[in-house]
Amino acid sequence: xxxxxxxxxxxxxxxxLAASFDLIIGYCGLISIAHPIFYAIGAYTSAMLAKExxxxxxLAMLIxxxxxxxxxxxxALPSLRVSGDYLLIASIGFQLxxxxxxxxxxxxxxxxxxxxxxxxLIREVGREAYAVLVVVIAALTVWFVRWMxxxxxxxxxxxxxxxxxxxSMLGRNAIWVKVSVFGIGSAIAGLAxxxxxxxxRFIEPDQFxxxxxxxxxxxxxxxxxxxxxxPVVGAIxxxxxxxxxxxxxxxxSVLGPLQGIMFTxxxxxxxxxxxxxxVAASDxxxxxxxxxxxx
Amino acid sequence: MLDLAIAxxxxxxxxxxxxxxxxxxxxxxxxxxxxxxxxxAQAAIMSVAFYCAYVAVRVLGLNGFFGxxxxxxxxxATAIAIEYFGFAKLRTRKASPMFVFIFTLIVSxxxxxxxxxxxxxxxxxxxxxxxxxxxxxxxxxxxAWDLPALAAMAxxxxxxxxxxxxxxxxxxxxxxxxxxxxxxxxxxxxxxxMLVSMAIAGAICAVGMFLYGTRAxxxxxxxxxxxxxAVAATIIGGIGNLWGAALAAVVLGxxxxxxxxxxxxxxxxxxLYAFLFLAIVLFPRGFHWPERASKLKRxxxxxxxxxxxxxxxx
Numbered sequence: 185x186x187x188x189x190x191x192x193x194x195x196x197x198x199x200x201l202a203a204s205f206d207l208i209i210g211y212c213g214l215i216s217i218a219h220p221i222f223y224a225i226g227a228y229t230s231a232m233l234a235k236e237x238x239x240x241x242x243l244a245m246l247i248x249x250x251x252x253x254x255x256x257x258x259x260a261l262p263s264l265r266v267s268g269d270y271l272l273i274a275s276i277g278f279q280l281x282x283x284x285x286x287x288x289x290x291x292x293x294x295x296x297x298x299x300x301x302x303x304x305l306i307r308e309v310g311r312e313a314y315a316v317l318v319v320v321i322a323a324l325t326v327w328f329v330r331w332m333x334x335x336x337x338x339x340x341x342x343x344x345x346x347x348x349x350x351x352s353m354l355g356r357n358a359i360w361v362k363v364s365v366f367g368i369g370s371a372i373a374g375l376a377x378x379x380x381x382x383x384x385r386f387i388e389p390d391q392f393x394x395x396x397x398x399x400x401x402x403x404x405x406x407x408x409x410x411x412x413x414x415p416v417v418g419a420i421x422x423x424x425x426x427x428x429x430x431x432x433x434x435x436x437s438v439l440g441p442l443q444g445i446m447f448t449x450x451x452x453x454x455x456x457x458x459x460x461x462x463v464a465a466s467d468x469x470x471x472x473x474x475x476x477x478x479x
Numbered sequence: 480m481l482d483l484a485i486a487x488x489x490x491x492x493x494x495x496x497x498x499x500x501x502x503x504x505x506x507x508x509x510x511x512x513x514x515x516x517x518x519x520a521q522a523a524i525m526s527v528a529f530y531c532a533y534v535a536v537r538v539l540g541l542n543g544f545f546g547x548x549x550x551x552x553x554x555x556a557t558a559i560a561i562e563y564f565g566f567a568k569l570r571t572r573k574a575s576p577m578f579v580f581i582f583t584l585i586v587s588x589x590x591x592x593x594x595x596x597x598x599x600x601x602x603x604x605x606x607x608x609x610x611x612x613x614x615x616x617x618x619x620x621x622x623a624w625d626l627p628a629l630a631a632m633a634x635x636x637x638x639x640x641x642x643x644x645x646x647x648x649x650x651x652x653x654x655x656x657x658x659x660x661x662x663x664x665x666x667x668x669x670x671x672x673m674l675v676s677m678a679i680a681g682a683i684c685a686v687g688m689f690l691y692g693t694r695a696x697x698x699x700x701x702x703x704x705x706x707x708x709a710v711a712a713t714i715i716g717g718i719g720n721l722w723g724a725a726l727a728a729v730v731l732g733x734x735x736x737x738x739x740x741x742x743x744x745x746x747x748x749x750x751l752y753a754f755l756f757l758a759i760v761l762f763p764r765g766f767h768w769p770e771r772a773s774k775l776k777r778x779x780x781x782x783x784x785x786x787x788x789x790x791x792x793x
Contacts, residue, residue, distance in 0.1 A: 215577045217584060262760040272580055273517070273710055274759045280707070281752025288745060394703070398588050401581065437599060444592035451585045455578070456568065 189311045193383055195423045196318035197376050200325045202403040202415035204372035207329050209401075210409035210465075211338065212365040213345035217397040218259075218275035219373050221282055222252040224392035226374025227381040228292055231301040234382070241304040245378030252374025253367045260366040264359050271366075279397070286389040297388030304382040314383055321379065325372055330412045332368075341365060395444055402447040406454050408461030417462050422447065484618050489737055495625035496694070497732030498632035501725045502687030503705055504712035505639065506680040508724035511713060513656045513676040519583040520561050521684060521709065523590035525702040528554030528685040529692045530594055532605045546605055550685040550692075558681025561586060562674050570670075587703065594699035602696035609694055628690045635686055636725065639679070652676055656719070704751060711754040715762050 205219045230248035233239040239247070255278075263274035287295040305314045332338055344351045344361055352358050381387050399422065407418020426443045434442065454461060503525070510518040531553030536546040565586065569579050611622040643649040654662040655672045663669050691697065691705065709724075712731055716723030735750050742750075 209577070213577060215580050217581075270759050273714070274756060277707065277711075277752045277755030277759070280704075281749060281756060284749045284752060288749070394588060398585065401585070405581070438596065441592045441595035445589065445596065448585045448589035448592060451581070452589060455582060455585075459574075459578070 186311060189315045191423070191427060192315045193311075193318045193379075195420055196315070196322040197380055198400070198403060198419040198423050199322040199416050200318075200376040200379075201373055201400050202407065202419045203322075203325045203329045204369040204376075205400050206404050206409060206411075206415045207332065207372075208366055208369040210404060210411075210414075211329075211333050211345070212341045212362060214260075214362055214366055215272040216275040216366070217272065217394075217401055218279035219370070219400050220392040220396035221275075221279040222256055222370035222373040223377040223380070223396070224282070224286075224387070224389070225252045225255055226377030227387050227392075228286070228298065228377075229374070230378035231298055231381040231387060232292060234302045235298075235300065241302060241378075241382050245375060245382070248378040249371045249374040252377070253371035256370030257363055257367045260363045261359075264362050264366075280393070283389045283393055293388070295389060297386055298381075299386050301381050301385040301387070303385055306383065318379055318383075321375070326412060326416060328372075333410075333412075395440075395447075398444065398447045398451070402451045404461075405451050406461055408463035408465060410465035411461070411463045414461050414463040414465070421462075422450070486740070487619055489740065490733065491619050491621065491625070493733045493736030494729070495622075495628055496736060497729045498628040499687040499690040499694075499705075500708055500712065500728040500732045501632050502635060502683050502690070503709040504716070504724040504728035505635070505721060506683040506687070507706065507709040508713045508716065508718075508721045509639075509676060509683070510680045512719050512721060513652050514562075514566065514673045515659075516566060516579055516583065517710070518561075518680070519580070519706065519710075520565070520586040520590075521680070522587035522702040522706040523561070524554050524557045524681050524684045525688045525705060526590055526594055526697075526699055527557040528681070529605070529688040529697050529702070530598060530699075532689055532692060533598075533603060533697075536605050537603070537607070543606070547685075547689050550689045551682055554681040554685030554688065555678050556681075557590075558677040558684070559674060562677035566673065566677075567670055587706075591699045591703070598699065600698055600700075602698040602701070604696055605689065605692040609696070611694075624690075624694055628694070631686055631690060635683055639683070639721070642679070648672070648675055704748070707755055708751055711751070711758045714758040715754075 201219060201223060208214050208216060208219070226245070226248035228248075229251040230241070230244040233244040233247055234241050259275055259278045260271060263270040286292060292298055305317065333341070340351075340356065340361055343354075344356070344358055348358050403418035403422050404415050405418075406422065407416065408414025425446065429439065429442060429446070503521070506524075507518060507521055510516055510521070528550045532546040532550035535541045535549035536543065541549075561583075565582055566579070569582060574582075611624040613620045613622045615621075643653060651662070651667045651672045652675065654665070654667055655669055655676075659669050662672075688697075688702075708731065709728070712728035713724045715731070716725070716727035731754055735747060735754075738747060738750055
């Protein structure tokens with residue numbers, strides 16, 4: 185039972201990550217794969233605040249989300265000022281640099297990782313309650329991303345993605361829209377990081393590297409970018425598939441690369457065979473009423 | 480206290496080790512200039528080139544020359560495969576730059592995992608030892624690796640310059656880099672030129688990885704870090720400026736290696752990412768080199784107004 189609950193929690197966390205990443209890469213068209221580093225910032229901030237400063241866990245999680253928001257803005261502002269393409273490079277530099285930095289700081293556990301993170305809800309109410317909390321937050325994230333994408337903000341993101349020059353000529357501030365979407369998506373990832381840290385109670389820098397980036401990117405590309413249900417389907421399918429491999433009892437030296445090949449291989453197959461993903465997005469922007477609009 | 484001999488030694492070693500950094504930056508800058516792609520799949524080309532040399536020398540027991548040939552074959556074949564099966568198809572489909580970016584990243588990760596599965600994550604070198612005999616010249620220890628590495632770098636730089644300057648295909652590459660659509664109108668086959676550019680980049684990566692693999696230990700994920708160094712050098716050198724990227728690679732290599740005088744060696748790896756981030760924040764368009772008077776400067780004809788009324792716009 186504990187195993188199933190843990191799988192449900194993992195699926196819920198990846199739904200939060202994939203849906204928030206879809207907001208950035210799918211709806212807004214911002215090229216970044218560093219989403220897991222904001223997950224890490226949320227996890228480490230929340231864990232350290234709760235462990236060392238005795239901050240109540242829910243508050244620590246919210247501060248973790250805030251830290252992810254601030255750091256994402258600090259990364260996005262200078263790079264987006266130049267070109268959208270630079271965000272990818274700056275964010276990779278930020279992601280790998282921060283991981284390298286975390287490995288050398290013994291105060292946060294160093295390369296060995298941070299242990300004994302205070303748990304939340306598990307002792308008082310049980311693991312099932314934590315799973316319910318994660319699933320509720322995952323559902324709220326999916327609803328929030330849909331709400332954003334189908335409202336006036338979604339129309340702005342759609343226009344910006346399709347023609348940035350025309351968007352700017354209409355007097356809109358493209359940089360502000362990009363930075364705010366990047367910040368919101370990253371803050372949600374930071375919250376997911378807090379949820380992860382206080383359930384698994386152990387985090388290490390290498391968990392948030394390029395393998396995690398490939399995994400989240402795969403969930404969005406395979407599930408279907410710019411759709412409500414695409415990242416959800418992608419997160420469920422791609423979280424359950426690696427679990428199936430673990431039943432073969434392979435050694436970790438084979439299991440890790442195999443999972444990596446599966447994630448990246450699936451992205452390549454979908455990029456060429458079915459670029460729209462499992463759930464295809466509509467070409468036209470659709471408002472909350474559901475009707476397609478050309479505006 | 481900083482001794483002059485120690486400082487000279489560090490500067491020399493840094494200069495020698497910058498040889499492969501220059502080659503990686505050159506390959507990255509060339510593909511960016513001609514193919515207009517931030518080719519993160521260069522890490523895959525570099526890794527395959529290294530492991531081909533490793534198999535030839537360490538597994539099959541062939542000598543270093545055949546190792547170099549295998550390195551070239553692996554690098555060029557991977558580069559051509561990425562261009563032919565990836566970039567060319569994506570161009571035909573008019574894929575967005577984001578899509579191409581994702582493709583290059585995923586290819587580099589995919590190849591890294593395949594190599595991890597085959598060779599494991601244990602670091603290795605092309606030759607059983609990476610220690611080279613050392614001779615003292617004016618108080619500076621010069622290893623038997625240093626001079627051939629610098630000679631190889633200089634040879635590649637001269638060959639690439641001569642290729643771009645004097646050969647027909649080199650001129651085609653410059654034309655495609657300048658305006659691919661216009662070049663096509665003049666009968667230049669854009670796709671073939673981009674294939675040649677990728678093959679040359681693959682060959683340059685092979686030389687770089689052979690040098691690196693005879694000096695340092697390599698594991699399947701190591702090429703990503705080396706490639707990010709090339710990205711930083713390309714940005715600082717000025718996008719589209721091959722020689723600027725090469726010079727920036729030398730400077731970055733010197734700064735990173737000399738940093739051992741001021742910071743613990745464990746932090747040297749972090750410097751790469753600091754370079755990358757600072758390059759984008761401080762030098763997003765690279766250094767602007769002073770304008771040089773060119774003999775090929777385009778002359779524009781100025782037309783004088785024929786009459787006072789014309790001059791007044793009437």
